[in-house]
Amino acid sequence: MPTLAKVDADKIRSEIQAIAGELERTRQEAETKIVRLANLVYEVQRHQLFRQWNDSSTGKPFTTFDTWIKAEVKQSKVQVYRLIGVREHLKEIPDETLEKLGNSKCFELVRVAKSKPSFVPRLLKELEKRPDMLLYELQQRVTSMLSDDRYDSKEYVRLEFSVRAEDVPFIEKALAVENSIEPVNHPDSVTGRGILLVALAQEFISDETHQRRLKILEEAGAFGKGSPFRIEE
Numbered sequence: 001m002p003t004l005a006k007v008d009a010d011k012i013r014s015e016i017q018a019i020a021g022e023l024e025r026t027r028q029e030a031e032t033k034i035v036r037l038a039n040l041v042y043e044v045q046r047h048q049l050f051r052q053w054n055d056s057s058t059g060k061p062f063t064t065f066d067t068w069i070k071a072e073v074k075q076s077k078v079q080v081y082r083l084i085g086v087r088e089h090l091k092e093i094p095d096e097t098l099e100k101l102g103n104s105k106c107f108e109l110v111r112v113a114k115s116k117p118s119f120v121p122r123l124l125k126e127l128e129k130r131p132d133m134l135l136y137e138l139q140q141r142v143t144s145m146l147s148d149d150r151y152d153s154k155e156y157v158r159l160e161f162s163v164r165a166e167d168v169p170f171i172e173k174a175l176a177v178e179n180s181i182e183p184v185n186h187p188d189s190v191t192g193r194g195i196l197l198v199a200l201a202q203e204f205i206s207d208e209t210h211q212r213r214l215k216i217l218e219e220a221g222a223f224g225k226g227s228p229f230r231i232e233e
Contacts, residue, residue: 031102038083038103039095041073045084082107089113093124101127104135108142119145122181126206141202156191174200 044050050068054061062068069080086106090098090113098106105127113120123141127133163171178196179187186192204210217223 028102031104032099034083034103035086035099035101035106038086039098041080042084042087044068086110090120105138108138111142112145115146119181126203129206129208130211156194
């Protein structure tokens with residue numbers, strides 16, 4: 001009976017981690033370079049720079065932007081114009097900031113800029129506080145911003161709490177400010193107030209200091225159902 005070769009589990013795990021890490025670094029580098037390409041191509045279009053260059057296949061100057069794209073950018077015309085749209089819709093954001101975000105997150109910012117441009121600075125601030133925000137989380141946030149009813153699963157839970165009468169104005173003012181930033185259809189309704197409260201909570205928890213505190217709480221088991229926990233300071 002043949003002897004089975006012994007599997008080196010640690011070696012396999014180590015190689016998987018190395019390859020996964022390399023792929024992630026490559027992906028992040030590509031995201032940055034794509035935005036850099038978008039910024040450069042935008043400048044070429046803006047200043048008609050392609051007219052100064054010769055087509056290597058004909059030896060003659062490029063006469064159209066699309067001809068130059070096909071010959072030298074090596075991307076589909078649709079993709080190139082989508083990339084240019086990043087720069088056109090996010091003119092106020094420095095190139096370096098966009099490149100750091102990467103093309104996927106920039107595309108989400110463009111979605112907001114097209115429909116609700118006043119929300120872009122707030123979303124950008126959230127991304128600056130949380131540079132490691134996952135793309136799917138950003139996509140949900142953008143969907144929430146762009147929807148008239150915000151992100152709504154149609155499932156609700158009623159929460160009850162009491163505050164002192166003299167503290168009510170603070171809550172009313174906070175909700176009014178939040179509604180002026182991201183309006184809801186019925187801000188005075190029970191659901192409308194709940195949506196505004198969630199937005200305030202999301203902004204609070206996106207703070208870097210609060211994120212660290214949240215992680216400590218999670219590791220301590222603070223969100224287990226009825227389970228005791230203790231925080232080691």
